[in-house]
Amino acid sequence: MFHRENSEEKDDEVFVAWKQQRRVSESKSSDDGSKLKVPAQTGPDRMTRRRSTFKGVASTVTSVFNMRKMSKARQSLSNHGDGKPKFRYENTYRIGPDSGKTVNTNSIETVVKDILELRLAKETYSSDTCSSIACDLAILIKNTVKDLGFPRYKIITNVLLSQRGTQSMQTASRCLWDASTDNFSHVTYCNGTICAVVLKDMVDRYRLFIAP
Structure with a gap:
């Protein structure tokens, strides 16, 4: 009986010692694992x-x-x-008037003379009213010439009204243009007291953008 109890006590002591040793080994392994460091990669391995x-x-x-x-x-x-691609075409620019659409100065001068005769035939010169009359004539003449059919031309109208007397008067103008397409017309009308001078310049619109 005594021998059996001693053997059981020895077994218990061995088990306790084994358990403590296991705990110590586990704690050491955990400490070693926490202290382990991954070596830094250098050289070709790091570049790769x-x-x-x-x-x-x-x-x-x-x-x-x-x-x-x-x-x-x-x-x-x-x-x-329809799922078809849309084509984008290049812009087409015209650098001159259409064929057959150049300025005809004879028809313009005829129209301007008729307007001056109808508007100034019974008019008397007055410095108070002639300024407004000149503006009205310029607008009327410009719109009438536009209706003649010159779509690509810029029409510039100058109207000068002066008192008719013994004095002399000269007018002059200058413009940059192409002599083959651009043109001008000059019309003079006089009654008993008024002398009217109308100068019209017809310049193609393309040259208005490229002129210096």
Whole structure:
């Protein structure tokens, strides 16, 4: 009986000692694991890892852009009802008047003379009213000449009214143009008290933008 109890006590002591030793070994292993450090990669291994990382990022970005382009292309095709691409043509510019649409000064001078005779035949010179009459004549003459059919021309009208007496008067003008297409007309009308001078310049619109 005594021998049996001693053996059981020895077994208990051995078990307790084994358990304590196991705890000590586990604590040491945990301490060693916490103190372990991953060695830094240097040299070719580190460069290879960086390159592989950059390649992965670049491939991801490229795939995202390609997907966006494909989605935009699908949206554009869906917006077109028939699915056909739209063609974009270059602009066509005209640098001169149409054929047969150049200025005819004879017809312009005839129209201007008729307007002056109808408007000034019974008019008497007055410094108070002649300024407004000159403005009205300029607008009327310009609109009438436009109706003759010169779509690409800029029409400039100058009307000068003066008192008719013993004095002399001279007018002059200057313009930059192309002699083959641009032109001018000059009409003079006088009654008992008024002398009217109308000068019209017809310049192609293209030259108005390129003139210095």
